[in-house]
Amino acid sequence: MSEGSPAALRGGMVGLGMIFDETYRPFFERAHREGVWSREVGETAVSLAAVATRTGSRARDYLAAARGRIAPFQNFSGADAVDRLLESGVDFVCVATPDDRHYEAAKKALQAGKHVLIEKPSVLRLDQLDELTALARERQALAKVVYHKLLDPDHKKLRTLVADGVLRHVNNGYCSLLEPKSISGGQFAEWIRGRNPGTYVAVHYIKLIDFTFGGRLKTVAATGQRGLVGPADGPTWDSVQLRLIYEYEDGREAAFDIHTSWVTPDNFPGYVEQEVQFRFDNGVWNGHSRKRGVELTVEGRTPNELKTTINTHYNGQFLEPWGERSQRGYGVEVIERFVREVAWVECGGPPGERGERVRAMSRLTYNDLSADRQVVAAVQALEAILAEAASGRPDGIVRVDLDQGRMELQHAGSGASQPLI
Secondary structure, three states: OOOOOOEEEEEEEEOOOHHHHHHHHHHHHHHHHHOEEEOOOEEEEEEEEEEEEOOOHHHHHHHHHOEOOEOOOEEEEOOOHHHHHHHOOOOEEEEOOOHHHHHHHHHHHHHOOOEEEEEOOOOOOHHHHHHHHHHHHHHOOOEEEEOHHHHOHHHHHHHHHHHOOOOOOEEEEEEEEEEEHHHHHHHOOOOOOOOOHHHHHHHHHHHHHHHHHOOEEEEEEEEEEOOOOOOOOOOOOOEEEEEEEEEOOOOOEEEEEEEEEEEEOOOOOOOOEEEEEEEEOOEEEEEEHHHOOOEOOOOOOOOOOOOOEOOOOOOEEEEOOOOOEEEEOHHHHHHHHHHHHHHHHHHOOOHHHHHHHHHHHHOOOOOEHHHOHHHHHHHHHHHHHHHHHHOOOOOEEEEEEHHHOEEEEEEOOOOOEEEOO
């Protein structure tokens, strides 16, 4: 890099499905066109340099369709696609595969010393999380996870009111996210066997609760329904009801219920219906996607091709007043923020101070893997409870004490417990 030229970062993408198309694609296309700018670094040239997928077909289609909007990139496919991507000289890797494939790709990237951004949930087990966190420290690389809902303006305002003491001491909460059958039966049909919408979606709200209110996770309970996207006695779940109990420094507890489903009818007017309510000592916070202010009806196009309830804050395509077409929103901003963190680590000061810059970025609790233990503990507990239920042993409950390194699965009426860590 010659003096006066912008810093440059080469990105790698593992997985090229719906999440890529909605968030990573618009980020990389805008970065290709405009670069990324920060006060600490100045201009950073960012490119999508390589992609790793199972077949390579989506990458080929995207390269053909996006000519002029993105620079040519290397397209790796097959069993060794991630290995070849890492050998190609990328600086950071984004992992957007199905959730049960995150761990292996992220581990390989960190072993190679690459910065990593993983879609939620980062991993499904605490031992996996701890291994990735240790690898990141050893290799002096950033290991981050995407929780784009933390950047939702509504959720940022909620956290502001809590942090400023306007809303005092959460007592309980309820979160719900309903998705249409086309999600589980179409877009995700390839990978949902043996999976559940709780792990896939509830984790956003687990992080929102954990990050916004703090506290110590004590108990995880769950149940769910089966029979629509898989056999009624199988391991694939239509909907899940999850309950978390947290304890706070004053000894008081709060219960949070999170309901998720991906079998809502396709013509449901909300399409993706999101709702939260949190109750405090001195107030109530209500948020609802269908009451945020915009509903759309277009004959023959809504609610399937176009959404009746439009969340333009998350990610939307716009014709700007000055004539430019853009795609922006907090789903894209969270990726740009990660790349700015990488740019600061690699290009934000003297090489001898790089280690301190890594440590500073690793202290960001909104996205660093090291701050994600209670979230992953809740995910692991949920997975264990549902696996037990699918095996004919319902009504499981997990007691959590991460300070003592204990997490145990118990059943009602049974004195026995099964250690999970």
